[in-house]
Amino acid sequence: xxxxxQDPRHKITKRGQxxxxxxxxxxxxxxxxxxxxxLGQGPEFLTxxxxxxxxxxxxxxxxxxSAERPKGSFSxxxxxxxxxxxxxxxxxxxxxxxxxxxxxxxxxxxxxxxV
Amino acid sequence: xxxxxxxxxxxxxxxxxxVTLSCTYDTSESNYYLFWYKQPxxxxxxxxxxxxxxxxQNATENRFSVNFQKAAKSFSLKISDSQLGDTAxxxxxxxxxxxxxxxGAGTILRVKS
Numbered sequence: 001x002x003x004x005x006q007d008p009r010h011k012i013t014k015r016g017q018x019x020x021x022x023x024x025x026x027x028x029x030x031x032x033x034x035x036x037x038x039l040g041q042g043p044e045f046l047t048x049x050x051x052x053x054x055x056x057x058x059x060x061x062x063x064x065x066s067a068e069r070p071k072g073s074f075s076x077x078x079x080x081x082x083x084x085x086x087x088x089x090x091x092x093x094x095x096x097x098x099x100x101x102x103x104x105x106x107x108x109x110x111x112x113x114x115v
Numbered sequence: 116x117x118x119x120x121x122x123x124x125x126x127x128x129x130x131x132x133x134v135t136l137s138c139t140y141d142t143s144e145s146n147y148y149l150f151w152y153k154q155p156x157x158x159x160x161x162x163x164x165x166x167x168x169x170x171x172q173n174a175t176e177n178r179f180s181v182n183f184q185k186a187a188k189s190f191s192l193k194i195s196d197s198q199l200g201d202t203a204x205x206x207x208x209x210x211x212x213x214x215x216x217x218x219g220a221g222t223i224l225r226v227k228s
Contacts, residue, residue, distance in 0.1 A: 033215060033216070035216075040221070041220060041221070042119075042206050042208075042218030042219055042220050042221050043160075043206075043216070043218050044218075045215040045216065045217070048214075048215055056214075056215065089158065091160065093160075093216075097212075102148070102212055103148075103150060103162050103165055104162075104210075104216060105162070106152075106159060106160035106161075107159070108157070108158060108159045109158055109159070
């Protein structure tokens, strides 16, 4: 297993455009998380899934943000009508709930720049 | 709500010396997990060490060890024999089992040769 992978690694978009990011978790992991990290800060929780069910959404996740995990495997995070304040690193992580070790493993992130 | 506080924005240490990074947290729960994650300049978050709250014994992983003080809600990370590759941002994080991680603001550690 190659770990958590995210695509794209970098995205530059114009304000008002829509963007979509993809995350492929570690294959046997049933939980998948999205976080947002701005420069010099710790990651902030956005949402998470157990299998295909979205169990929690942060109040940070405005109605312009939507996340899906349609078959309980990969996940997408879409941002509609991007704003400059959306510029950040978007991190995906996965974990396995039910095993002896439940720590989350992170991908390399997608850096979004809104111009 | 749970919170995590890292009071040291930046730290530096000479190669081969020991450094301790501080972390305090706040929760009303009794069963939880604490982690230290390392984020090198390449940006991928890497797990350094974990601690289950029900375990009294402090976790150790090679050169990394923690001082877990449950009553004081303190969880510090000690790095022994510091190496240049330890230069990174270090995040303390809290979670209830299987749930979201709550991160501190991070401590930048610079190891100097």
